[in-house]
Amino acid sequence: MKVHFISIGGSVMHQLAIALSKKGYEVTGTDDEIFEPALSNLKEAGLLPAKIGWDDNLIQPQLDAVILGMHARADNPELLKAKTLGLNIYSFPEYIYKESLQKKRVVVGGSHGKTTTTSMIMHVLKKQQLAFDYLVGAKLSGFEQSVNITDAPIIVCEGDEYPASAIEKKPKFHFLYPHIAILTGIAWDHINVFPTFDFYLEQFLIFINRIEKGGILIYNESDEVLANLVANNRRDDILYQPYQVPPFTIENGITTIEIGSYKGPLSVFGNHNLMNCFAAYYACAELGVSTIDFLESMKDFTGAAKRLELLEWNDTMRIYRDFAHAPSKVKATVQAVKQQFPERRLYGILELHTYSSLNVHFMNEYKGALEELDESVVFYAKHALEIKQMPELPAQKVVEGFGKPGLIVMNEKSELEKWLLNIPNHDANILFMSSGNYDGLNINSLAKAIINNHSEG
Incomplete structure (x- = not known):
């Protein structure tokens, strides 16, 4: 070839x-x-x-x-x-499908949790020594690359709803035709690509209709929009497996999940991660993995890069970084950290970086997303607006949209750095949320400096 x-x-x-x-x-x-x-x-x-x-x-x-x-x-x-x-001209997903015609195709779609759920399935299949190919949108521990194509009988794909190429404007996940499909939830995002909610919703219905006959849809029934979409558009030639947050306990900062009569500790936490884990379980079960083997394999799964990634920590402080930027993702990430460490003060820094998040008309979508933060900052660089050729975003519009009392809006990275280094020395966690880089701020180095300041304070 x-x-x-x-x-x-x-x-x-x-x-x-x-x-x-x-x-x-x-x-x-x-x-x-x-x-x-x-x-x-x-x-x-x-x-x-x-x-x-x-x-x-x-x-x-x-x-x-x-x-x-x-x-x-x-x-x-x-x-x-x-x-x-x-x-023969192919977009990326079209070619992936061409290479996987003889494989059992697992595709994970949804507005949030795609990368983590895909990563969990990959982690378990590797621990169980099952041969599989994959496509995932992040660097994962234990995997040399984010794409692998061999002669394996299974392929696990993260299903992106972004357009496939310059000449093929349909979403990538429309071209993958899964046997095992997962939908983690639907929350309107990418308004520069999907200008209305109904148009965005239609893309997921098309995805459902492209599940192979005899296949299965594993879906988050706690997501009202998704549950309604499934209920009103059921097919009689595929199976349906709903899921939600499974039973769990938290003790000494460790989450233990319960599936059937089996229990197993996890290294990740938060309701959204628990739901991702449950979705991954059902997919792995379809591939022949037992419950006990699944839980044993999941013990040391630490997550994908920038998905509640623990950057630095000591006995009284933890600093996390997450890819969260859309409203639903931000809210779920904040809740996860607060739930895991309810006794600690939580500082959150959200960067507005995407076209949607920098759009003044989108601000109201963020209302309530930062509710559980004790101290909150929304950061966006004027430079980002200039690059995207977007109009000025007034700070007051941000404050009004988020509706968070005491919200601080910043545009200069030096101001943000100074604020972070002056966080009081007491039990606290810090959560960075962004799909960008805070206008070039070195978050890894800054996290080390914050921990050192905290230790010396």
């Missing part, structure tokens, strides 16, 4: 390129910019393009497939030539 990647430097695209190269395919690729870690990863794999930029001379009739990345424009010269030659 000869495969060419247009935009090979993408975070997931370059991982697929490496995976196919390891499988024995002849792989080429181009991009107009390649950053770390893709740059080093491609170089190490011998797949780094000889020069930066597009080269339509690489588009030849003998190519079996051209894989088009999200960042390639519709007028890309390589894409235009591939069309002229009548080559």
Whole structure:
């Protein structure tokens, strides 16, 4: 097989390129910019393009497939030539499906919890020494890359609702046709892509209708929107497995989950993680994993990068980082930390970074999301607004939208750093929530400094 990647430097695209190269395919690729870690990863794999930029001379009739990345424009010269030659052109998910036609496909969709649930399934299958391929949107402990394509009989995929490519605007998860499907919940997000809630909701109905006959939908019945969608659009050729928060206890900061007559301690915590765990359990059960083996495997699952990731800690303080940015994700993450450590004061810093979160008309969606924080900061850089060519976001509109008494709004990272380093020395936890980087603030170094200040205080 000869495969060419247009935009090979993408975070997931370059991982697929490496995976196919390891499988024995002849792989080429181009991009107009390649950053770390893709740059080093491609170089190490011998797949780094000889020069930066597009080269339509690489588009030849003998190519079996051209894989088009999200960042390639519709007028890309390589894409235009591939069309002229009548080559097979695939978006990323379309190609994943092509490679998994003979596999049992597990696809995890939903507005939140996709990466964690996918990671849990992968972790258990690996512990049980079952052969499987995968596609996940984060770096996971124990896995060299985020995409793997072999001849394994199973593939586990995180199902993203973002558009597949520049020429294929349908959501990625519409192309994966699962046998085992999970939906973790539906909360309107990405308003730059899905301008109305009804349009966003329709994408999930399409996903449900693309579950293979005889397949199963594992869904979060505690999510009212999702439960109503399922109830009003049931199919008679698939099975349904609802789930919610399973029985659990918390003792000395350790959560123990109960499934049937079995119990097992977890390294992760919070209602959303417990629901993710229950969804993963049902998927693994479909793949032949017993309850006791599932619980034993889950004991040392510590989570995906930036998903309630513990950065630094000592006896009286813990500092977490989470990818949460949409309202429902933010609320669930705050509740999780507060529930696990109810006696500690909780400081939360939410960065508005996405198109949705920086939209003044979206602010009311955040009402109540920070309710359980003892001290709360909303940070957004004016630079982020400029890059996205968005209008000014008045601080007062943020305060009104969140409806959180005492909310502090900041725009300068130096101001945020100063505030954090002056947090009083008493039992406390700090929670960073963002899909960005706080305008370049080094959160890892700052977390160390906060702990040191706290220890010395």
